[in-house]
Amino acid sequence: MTDDLMLRVPFVHSLGPVLEERRRGYARMSLETASRHAAQDGKLHGGVLTTLMDSTLAIALRELRGAGASRHSSVEMNATFLVPVVPGQRIVIEGRITHVEPAVAFGEADATLRDTGEVVAKARVTFAIQQDGA
Amino acid sequence: MAEPESGQSAFLTLIGARTVEKREDLFRVSLLLEERHTNPNGVMHGGVMTSLMDEAVGGVIAYARGLDVMRAAPHSTVDMNVSFLSAARAGDELIVEARPIKVGRSVAFAEAEARRGDGTLVGKGRFTFVIVAPRP
Numbered sequence: 001m002t003d004d005l006m007l008r009v010p011f012v013h014s015l016g017p018v019l020e021e022r023r024r025g026y027a028r029m030s031l032e033t034a035s036r037h038a039a040q041d042g043k044l045h046g047g048v049l050t051t052l053m054d055s056t057l058a059i060a061l062r063e064l065r066g067a068g069a070s071r072h073s074s075v076e077m078n079a080t081f082l083v084p085v086v087p088g089q090r091i092v093i094e095g096r097i098t099h100v101e102p103a104v105a106f107g108e109a110d111a112t113l114r115d116t117g118e119v120v121a122k123a124r125v126t127f128a129i130q131q132d133g134a
Numbered sequence: 135m136a137e138p139e140s141g142q143s144a145f146l147t148l149i150g151a152r153t154v155e156k157r158e159d160l161f162r163v164s165l166l167l168e169e170r171h172t173n174p175n176g177v178m179h180g181g182v183m184t185s186l187m188d189e190a191v192g193g194v195i196a197y198a199r200g201l202d203v204m205r206a207a208p209h210s211t212v213d214m215n216v217s218f219l220s221a222a223r224a225g226d227e228l229i230v231e232a233r234p235i236k237v238g239r240s241v242a243f244a245e246a247e248a249r250r251g252d253g254t255l256v257g258k259g260r261f262t263f264v265i266v267a268p269r270p
Contacts, residue, residue, distance in 0.1 A: 010170030011179050014148065038144045039192070045145035046211050047185025054180050058173075074180045078215045
């Protein structure tokens with residue numbers, strides 16, 4: 001388990017994810033999904049997946065840019081939900097930064113089932129990077 | 135997907151938001167942002183907004199389709215595209231409005247807007263749903 005600023009954010013912390021790995025341009029979280037994460041149909045709420053994919057990529061980008069770098073913020077997210085997740089299943093979220101420019105960065109995240117490796121959701125996120133002196 | 139007649143999802147309740155309007159052409163979800171909803175930058179975590187949007191669009195599509203129809207052939211979000219346009223902070227009210235764009239037999243589309251209480255547009259989203267075949 002790895003501690004991280006993002007996991008101390010109460011909203012993220014309240015979901016209960018575990019940060020398993022973080023390095024330059026890459027981060028991996030896992031979550032034991034539970035009934036409190038459910039949508040009305042009893043399946044995992046899409047917001048849980050988008051929150052963790054966004055958070056994982058933000059960590060991956062911070063690891064790439066360094067702790068003293070200026071702020072970056074998500075400005076666009078495209079997520080595809082491939083397979084419903086039943087609460088009780090453990091999911092793994094991996095985020096990879098695919099390209100960085102001075103003012104913008106791009107990342108991709110996958111959510112998979114830990115037991116089978118089946119991909120349940122994918123996302124692409126665009127980050128705006130705050131310019132020094134701006 | 136949502137079954138709005140029974141209230142709202144456990145996850146929306148965990149966040150602290152509430153659905154304040156339910157119509158076949160409009161769903162509105164409201165949340166008074168607290169410090170616990172912010173990210174390390176001190177502004178609203180994007181996942182809060184996407185969660186409210188997903189809840190609202192699922193609900194409005196359920197109402198647009200009709201609850202009996204929805205129960206026989208549930209719909210699920212398969213794709214979303216959200217733009218994060220402005221920041222929101224603790225103390226701001228976040229209001230998400232969702233409207234159906236088109237409801238077909240096997241697919242449905244909806245859009246959502248998130249605004250602060252002062253009317254500033256915070257985010258926009260478009261969502262695609264698949265409708266599973268009716269149960270025999």
